[in-house]
Amino acid sequence: MACQHVEPIVDGADTFTVAMPKYTFGRGCLREAGERAQGLGMKQVALFTDPHLVEGEYVAKVFESLRAQGLSVTIFSDIRIEPDDDSVQRAAQFLRAGRFDGVVSVGGGSVIDTAKAGMVCALYSGPLADYFGPPLGQAKPVPGPLLPHLACPTTSGTGSECTSISVIRFNELNTKFVVGSPHMLPNEALVDPAVCDTLSAMAVASTGFDLLCHALECYTAKAYTRWQKVADPQARTLMQGANPWSDLGARRALEIAGEYLERGVASAADHEARDQLMFGASLAGMAFGNSGTHLAHAMSYGITHLMHDVDTAGYAVAPPFIPHGISVVVNAPPIFQYLAEAAPQRHLAAAQFLGADTQGATPDDAGEVLSQHLIKLMRATQMPNGISALGFKADEIKALAASSLRQQRAINNAPKVADQADMESIYQAAWQYW
Numbered sequence: 001m002a003c004q005h006v007e008p009i010v011d012g013a014d015t016f017t018v019a020m021p022k023y024t025f026g027r028g029c030l031r032e033a034g035e036r037a038q039g040l041g042m043k044q045v046a047l048f049t050d051p052h053l054v055e056g057e058y059v060a061k062v063f064e065s066l067r068a069q070g071l072s073v074t075i076f077s078d079i080r081i082e083p084d085d086d087s088v089q090r091a092a093q094f095l096r097a098g099r100f101d102g103v104v105s106v107g108g109g110s111v112i113d114t115a116k117a118g119m120v121c122a123l124y125s126g127p128l129a130d131y132f133g134p135p136l137g138q139a140k141p142v143p144g145p146l147l148p149h150l151a152c153p154t155t156s157g158t159g160s161e162c163t164s165i166s167v168i169r170f171n172e173l174n175t176k177f178v179v180g181s182p183h184m185l186p187n188e189a190l191v192d193p194a195v196c197d198t199l200s201a202m203a204v205a206s207t208g209f210d211l212l213c214h215a216l217e218c219y220t221a222k223a224y225t226r227w228q229k230v231a232d233p234q235a236r237t238l239m240q241g242a243n244p245w246s247d248l249g250a251r252r253a254l255e256i257a258g259e260y261l262e263r264g265v266a267s268a269a270d271h272e273a274r275d276q277l278m279f280g281a282s283l284a285g286m287a288f289g290n291s292g293t294h295l296a297h298a299m300s301y302g303i304t305h306l307m308h309d310v311d312t313a314g315y316a317v318a319p320p321f322i323p324h325g326i327s328v329v330v331n332a333p334p335i336f337q338y339l340a341e342a343a344p345q346r347h348l349a350a351a352q353f354l355g356a357d358t359q360g361a362t363p364d365d366a367g368e369v370l371s372q373h374l375i376k377l378m379r380a381t382q383m384p385n386g387i388s389a390l391g392f393k394a395d396e397i398k399a400l401a402a403s404s405l406r407q408q409r410a411i412n413n414a415p416k417v418a419d420q421a422d423m424e425s426i427y428q429a430a431w432q433y434w
């Protein structure tokens with residue numbers, strides 16, 4: 001299939017695969033959890049959530065709905081925000097100890113990701129690290145299906161309810177890595193935007209920039225035809241580059257972020273904006289879950305690896321902690337300025353979808369227009385003013401680049417491949433924006 005950016009390449013992939021969970025969206029739809037879990041054949045449910053949500057109304061609503069259908073429910077909430085391999089092992093132990101035939105997850109990406117990776121470790125032998133991509137792991141494929149999984153997100157950012165990946169901090173290296181497998185895709189997503197009514201402005205901003213960057217990286221990713229053909233169709237990864245399907249969701253998610261991010265951050269009472277952001281997060285998940293992200297996510301891993309403390313009002317998490325969306329967007333302006341020359345039309349179109357003024361702009365201006373618009377959005381939503389505002393020192397830039405260089409799959413999914421020196425320049429340019 002040929003279209004702008006995606007053109008046939010000799011020996012390149014000529015096929016892409018799309019995977020999606022069954023998807024339900026609407027205010028109040030958490031009350032359907034019981035029927036939906038029952039429809040997936042669940043009788044003994046492991047209900048995953050985090051320590052902050054466990055006593056709250058959303059977990060109570062899901063719990064009651066499951067019980068109303070006569071299902072047995074056991075709650076697991078020993079989950080770290082930004083989960084690590086210890087959280088995953090605890091989750092696996094919990095799953096092994098019960099006779100569960102299904103998992104319902106209620107929470108942000110941390111909860112949903114722990115449920116996915118916990119099931120892998122509970123059902124299959126071998127260390128979790130084997131499933132990480134090189135250089136740390138061997139990118140071992142998840143051997144087979146997991147338990148049926150109904151995912152109910154409570155933040156509008158990660159899109160994890162629609163993706164087949166799990167992001168886990170590996171304590172030994174103090175860095176996050178990605179485990180991905182089509183088997184890790186939840187069977188169903190139940191997305192109730194009313195859960196966003198109580199999110200803090202900081203959480204909406206941070207998760208909103210996560211969704212924005214998912215969509216932006218997805219839309220500007222290397223075309224799937226530029227990845228090598230795979231001989232075994234079952235081995236085709238969903239991190240396969242931009243394709244006509246991922247373009248659809250990414251484009252709409254960018255429009256949503258452009259129109260509603262500032263409004264959703266400004267007012268918890270703006271239900272239209274917050275509902276749209278929740279839908280946009282899922283759309284971006286459906287998109288990047290079938291294409292992969294690239295440099296902004298790769299370079300966020302250096303930030304969270306070497307992070308210092310930052311004021312994260314609205315997050316009840318012990319320091320050091322930098323919300324994922326902040327670690328991603330903080331480097332985004334110079335990243336897209338750097339990448340734009342490799343796919344200028346795409347970058348200009350993305351700026352337009354985000355609502356930037358592109359009148360009179362030529363493809364040569366794409367990087368500048370897009371990065372200036374990102375800075376404007378960051379400033380309007382009180383994001384940290386560059387990596388210096390996160391407490392980094394100039395002599396840490398080399399280490400930041402070296403750490404991010406380990407995210408090889410993501411780096412190679414960008415339209416242009418960055419090396420150590422390129423990344424050092426980008427971190428330098430991300431020092432301070434205004």
Ligand SMILES: [Fe+2]
Pocket residue numbers: 158210214297324328
């Ligand atoms: Fe993300």
